[in-house]
Amino acid sequence: MPSAAVEDYVKAIYAMERDSPAGEASVAGIASVLGITKGSVAGMLSKLKKSRLIEGERYSGVRLTETGKKLALDVLRRHRLIEVFLVETLNLKWSEVHEEAERLEHAMSAKVLDRLDAFLGHPQVDPHGDPIPDANGHVPSLDGVPLSMLNETDQGVIVRITNQGSKFLEFVERHSLRPEARFTVVEIQPEAQLISLQVGRKPKLSLSLEAASKILAKRIKQPKRTQRRHT
Amino acid sequence: MPSAAVEDYVKAIYAMERDSPAGEASVAGIASVLGITKGSVAGMLSKLKKSRLIEGERYSGVRLTETGKKLALDVLRRHRLIEVFLVETLNLKWSEVHEEAERLEHAMSAKVLDRLDAFLGHPQVDPHGDPIPDANGHVPSLDGVPLSMLNETDQGVIVRITNQGSKFLEFVERHSLRPEARFTVVEIQPEAQLISLQVGRKPKLSLSLEAASKILAKRIKQPKRTQRRHT
DNA sequence: CAAAAGAGTTTGACAAGCCAAACTTGATTG
DNA sequence: CAATCAAGTTTGGCTTGTCAAACTCTTTTG
Numbered sequence: 001m002p003s004a005a006v007e008d009y010v011k012a013i014y015a016m017e018r019d020s021p022a023g024e025a026s027v028a029g030i031a032s033v034l035g036i037t038k039g040s041v042a043g044m045l046s047k048l049k050k051s052r053l054i055e056g057e058r059y060s061g062v063r064l065t066e067t068g069k070k071l072a073l074d075v076l077r078r079h080r081l082i083e084v085f086l087v088e089t090l091n092l093k094w095s096e097v098h099e100e101a102e103r104l105e106h107a108m109s110a111k112v113l114d115r116l117d118a119f120l121g122h123p124q125v126d127p128h129g130d131p132i133p134d135a136n137g138h139v140p141s142l143d144g145v146p147l148s149m150l151n152e153t154d155q156g157v158i159v160r161i162t163n164q165g166s167k168f169l170e171f172v173e174r175h176s177l178r179p180e181a182r183f184t185v186v187e188i189q190p191e192a193q194l195i196s197l198q199v200g201r202k203p204k205l206s207l208s209l210e211a212a213s214k215i216l217a218k219r220i221k222q223p224k225r226t227q228r229r230h231t
Numbered sequence: 232m233p234s235a236a237v238e239d240y241v242k243a244i245y246a247m248e249r250d251s252p253a254g255e256a257s258v259a260g261i262a263s264v265l266g267i268t269k270g271s272v273a274g275m276l277s278k279l280k281k282s283r284l285i286e287g288e289r290y291s292g293v294r295l296t297e298t299g300k301k302l303a304l305d306v307l308r309r310h311r312l313i314e315v316f317l318v319e320t321l322n323l324k325w326s327e328v329h330e331e332a333e334r335l336e337h338a339m340s341a342k343v344l345d346r347l348d349a350f351l352g353h354p355q356v357d358p359h360g361d362p363i364p365d366a367n368g369h370v371p372s373l374d375g376v377p378l379s380m381l382n383e384t385d386q387g388v389i390v391r392i393t394n395q396g397s398k399f400l401e402f403v404e405r406h407s408l409r410p411e412a413r414f415t416v417v418e419i420q421p422e423a424q425l426i427s428l429q430v431g432r433k434p435k436l437s438l439s440l441e442a443a444s445k446i447l448a449k450r451i452k453q454p455k456r457t458q459r460r461h462t
Numbered sequence: 463c464a465a466a467a468g469a470g471t472t473t474g475a476c477a478a479g480c481c482a483a484a485c486t487t488g489a490t491t492g
Numbered sequence: 493c494a495a496t497c498a499a500g501t502t503t504g505g506c507t508t509g510t511c512a513a514a515c516t517c518t519t520t521t522g
């Protein structure tokens with residue numbers, strides 16, 4: 001069985017691959033997200049290579065092998081199901097479950113996880129809208145565009161928050177920007193890099209396009225109109 | 232925060248103190264229940280002494296300090312609440328939850344545990360009938376006498392199984408001897424060290440007095456009659 | 463294109479825990 | 493009471509995972 005440390009590395013690599021342009025993870029990047037030194041990462045990576053979880057040339061980025069990817073998806077499945085449980089069943093705050101799940105995910109057997117999955121009704125996404133891989137490692141694909149790509153007067157539904165930072169999540173939660181929430185884009189100020197939304201009956205909410213790019217939404221069908229914008 | 236290893240030691244010491252005549256735990260005993268060598272235990276015990284979780288003279292048994300006892304009760308609380316959850320909510324088999332809880336208990340924060348406790352309705356006992364300490368370390372006391380102390384024709388209700396061995400638990404479960412189960416003592420054969428029970432409508436069940444001493448029961452009020460017997 | 467900067471690697475050290483094996487105590491017991 | 497033996501302790505060694513710091517590539521850039 002892989003250790004908790006190995007699982008954390010693999011999970012981090014998976015995430016970095018996903019959103020790095022080259023589809024690779026770097027030593028420095030891993031060190032930074034895991035909060036450890038480059039030296040430690042180098043040591044661990046050479047072990048992961050030996051056990052065929054990752055591959056890559058010396059002095060260059062690493063990629064997960066098929067085995068590594070399977071493991072990463074397994075860890076992600078555990079993590080996200082646990083988050084659903086903590087929020088739906090135990091009513092923990094949406095923004096505080098990440099670190100809890102971070103520890104529990106390493107202690108839960110496949111059997112318990114499957115029962116939990118059934119108990120929760122086989123959810124497709126976690127509380128942040130992240131898709132939950134199924135037991136075979138298949139990830140349901142959700143579509144959604146960054147808020148920062150929308151235009152004035154567009155209406156939409158939040159589908160996903162791609163930023164686990166708890167301060168960011170608290171902000172988002174405080175303004176009811178959870179998945180499922182409906183909103184309208186009321187104003188965009190490209191010079192100020194700002195976007196303003198109307199969410200429910202709450203006061204108008206403004207945030208930077210940078211922050212908005214971490215929130216994915218689905219446009220609600222709305223006759224004719226063009227779109228396009230860049231962060 | 233105490234490591235998982237420290238928690239396991241403290242928990243083991245607590246259990247050994249409870250049912251050793253001298254109220255102490257021995258190095259050899261701890262080594263045996265944790266499945267490690269005496270040398271390793273000696274090393275850890277000296278660390279536990281330094282951190283004031285246990286006390287005791289050199290070359291003699293150890294006892295938990297107040298701090299140590301508090302920690303032990305905390306771990307026990309986690310363990311048992313998790314067992315209740317696994318059985319009641321996730322429908323795991325009664326006999327397979329122990330090892331699961333053994334791992335999960337080290338990964339669950341106080342906050343999650345409190346929510347879980349509330350979700351489960353503040354149970355007093357776990358699926359084996361073991362009392363669950365409350366958040367302040369108070370253990371509800373349950374009375375119950377070993378089955379081996381009962382007499383023929385006595386009727387009772389199982390309250391607790393004091394033996395976590397999964398083969399024993401499977402046996403017990405297979406014969407419906409769970410806590411809450413009603414039974415009648417139909418026969419006792421002191422020479423054969425055997426006791427026979429009638430549980431529900433099941434066929435008569437015989438077991439050794441030794442095994443019976445690991446099952447605690449409460450007698451059901453039944454007019455006049457004396458009792459007494461020894462394992 | 464040479465030098466600085468970044469990124470990756472290596473080395474030596476450390477903390478937890480564990481083991482095996484030698485050694486010391488203390489408790490029988492013949 | 494001396495011999496024995498179980499129980500406790502010590503020592504040296506191993507693994508995992510970490511750090512700090514020196515070193516070496518590779519890339520960027522003046």
